[in-house]
Amino acid sequence: MxxxxxxxxxxxxxxxxxxxxxxxxxxxxxxxxxxxxxxxxxxxxxxxxxxxxxxxxxxxxxxxxxxxxxxxxxxxLTQIFSNTDPMSEEMKEVYETMSLSIVTVPYKGKHERYVYTQFKNEDPNVFNYVNSVKYFFMMMEVLIIQHGTFDGVILTMNGKGLNWRHLTKIPMKLAKNLMGFVQEALPVRLKEVHVINAGSISTMLFNLMKPFMWGNFLDRVTLYSEGSDEFFNHVPVEFMPEEMGGRGKSHMTYSEDTYNHMCSYRDWYTTKNN
The missing domain is CATH 1.10.8 (Helicase, Ruva Protein; domain 3)
Incomplete structure (x- = not known):
């Protein structure tokens, strides 16, 4: 349903x-x-x-x-939660740069929902942290509208292509506030976060964010080195993107489907949050 x-x-x-x-x-x-x-x-x-x-x-x-x-x-955090138009130039640029996707699974009832992220373009010059986060939370709103409540979101983040220049484009004060939002204020249950292909830069970013993580939130985050497939104990291999070793569609297809779905809600976005 x-x-x-x-x-x-x-x-x-x-x-x-x-x-x-x-x-x-x-x-x-x-x-x-x-x-x-x-x-x-x-x-x-x-x-x-x-x-x-x-x-x-x-x-x-x-x-x-x-x-x-x-x-x-x-x-x-008006830079994240206002002027939300999926068809704006800023959001189109995020779509071209980042794969932010709701994984297509034959969901039933209250079972977990899966979200996946990966770079499409690994060039740090085209990476915009603020707009990417904005796009992510807009995507989450669509997930809520479509599915209502469910046992939890399981987020898989592919660290392939992340380098130190990406980190220099992350405003740490904003990142700290967003970590607070994720831990204090989400209208959904964030159940697990899996960071795959986590090299030294992913580990560095995790360590930078660690002081902003409270309580048992750290227990929900797991990093996996390149070549590990242990995360498939937590996410369904038959539906996850082929780029992470899954048997599902390409992350590019999931990204396109998700973006088109977001655009179909454009009127709702532009009247609700502006």
Missing amino acids: TYAIETTYEEFLKLEQEKYPELNLEDIEALKELVDANKNLPPVKDKEIVMFLHSAFFDVKKAYKTLVANYKYRSE
């Missing part, structure tokens, strides 16, 4: 409760009351309430804290 923007809240809630019977109306109403009492928050849609409650494993207080953090980060 997949959703569309037009899917009503009533239908959405019914299907979400079929996936997760622990999603109950009392908790939804309790979270709504907390949100309504906070005059610093903009209007929050009912579907978002469900997403944040699920991301917090149905803990109302934690869901509220996550939701408040989400809106706070989004208001502060």
